[in-house]
Amino acid sequence: MLFRSVSTMGIHIVEKMIQPGKVNPASYFGGGRLKLLQETLNIKSGAYKQVSLILLHTNATPRQLVAIDQILGIEIWDRVRLLLALFTSHASSVEARTQVRIAKLLADRTILREAASVQTTGEGAGYGGEGATALQTIIGSLNRELATLRKRLGKHAQSTALRREQRRKQGLNTVGLVGYTNAGKSSLFRALSGKKVLIEDKLFSTLEPTLGQMEKNPRILIADTIGFIDNIPNAILASFKSTFAEALESEILLHLIDASDDLEEIQRKFMTTKNELNERLTESGFDQTFKTMVVFTKIDR
Numbered sequence: 001m002l003f004r005s006v007s008t009m010g011i012h013i014v015e016k017m018i019q020p021g022k023v024n025p026a027s028y029f030g031g032g033r034l035k036l037l038q039e040t041l042n043i044k045s046g047a048y049k050q051v052s053l054i055l056l057h058t059n060a061t062p063r064q065l066v067a068i069d070q071i072l073g074i075e076i077w078d079r080v081r082l083l084l085a086l087f088t089s090h091a092s093s094v095e096a097r098t099q100v101r102i103a104k105l106l107a108d109r110t111i112l113r114e115a116a117s118v119q120t121t122g123e124g125a126g127y128g129g130e131g132a133t134a135l136q137t138i139i140g141s142l143n144r145e146l147a148t149l150r151k152r153l154g155k156h157a158q159s160t161a162l163r164r165e166q167r168r169k170q171g172l173n174t175v176g177l178v179g180y181t182n183a184g185k186s187s188l189f190r191a192l193s194g195k196k197v198l199i200e201d202k203l204f205s206t207l208e209p210t211l212g213q214m215e216k217n218p219r220i221l222i223a224d225t226i227g228f229i230d231n232i233p234n235a236i237l238a239s240f241k242s243t244f245a246e247a248l249e250s251e252i253l254l255h256l257i258d259a260s261d262d263l264e265e266i267q268r269k270f271m272t273t274k275n276e277l278n279e280r281l282t283e284s285g286f287d288q289t290f291k292t293m294v295v296f297t298k299i300d301r
Contacts, residue, residue: 006055009085013055014047027067028060034071041072055082059231062114070118080107080233095156102149105142112139157245164249167221174221175214176247178277179256180269181227184297186210188256189224211246223247228276230268244280253277253292260301270294 006013017037019029027034040048053075054068060078068076077085084107087100116135167174177185189195193212214220223246247253255273257266 028064062110066114174250176223176250176253183256183258228273254295259296260298
């Protein structure tokens with residue numbers, strides 16, 4: 001998944017490094033590996049001449065990210081931050097951009113809190129109280145922005161919930177499309193509704209809910225939504241609560257699975273989507289029993 005995300009973002013990888021043995025809880029890599037990487041980056045020759053980013057193929061802890069940043073002095077993204085960068089590049093509507101901004105601020109806040117803690121406790125050489133105070137000021141500003149964005153998103157969620165209720169009163173039924181990212185939800189949506197939507201062989205090309213009437217039966221609505229993926233922190237997915245609501249409140253859920261994957265991959269993606277779906281249902285408090293149908297897509301492959 002990491003390499004597909006990198007490709008989608010247009011990032012060029014110059015070298016892959018594997019951490020042998022146990023992961024260091026403080027800095028992910030061992031001290032020797034980090035020192036070697038630091039020396040290599042400082043030389044700035046060959047493929048390393050234009051390196052401006054290090055990617056960690058893991059959901060790193062704030063402590064690990066801050067430690068690596070202090071040692072190497074270069075921007076660090078873990079798996080979560082790469083996904084957030086993807087979300088940012090694909091968010092087109094005001095709602096999607098607001099949700100992505102909230103998710104990014106939540107991720108940034110954990111890093112800032114860790115950096116402030118390091119400076120306060122003196123774990124980083126040359127850091128003192130003034131730096132920690134400056135970071136606390138930034139965190140305070142971030143919290144105020146979060147509160148404003150959540151209020152805005154809450155108002156939007158209320159208006160969309162009202163529209164869903166109006167549709168139900170009009171006797172319109174909704175079919176929700178769910179599945180792992182890039183499972184073919186948008187392609188099926190367009191085939192059934194005839195509505196033009198962005199269809200790309202890229203991860204997370206859909207970030208906001210899209211509603212359309214079924215072409216052959218306009219009384220049935222179809223809801224396309226964001227795809228699931230492994231090991232995304234709940235705090236990140238919670239930012240997309242209103243996006244999932246369109247699908248989760250539908251009468252029928254179609255669980256899409258890419259038929260071109262091998263059996264092991266199909267099983268993994270199926271369980272990931274099923275588990276995340278149950279998590280979102282529990283979190284949202286929907287007291288509904290769904291009729292879920294499994295639909296295999298991309299059979300032409």
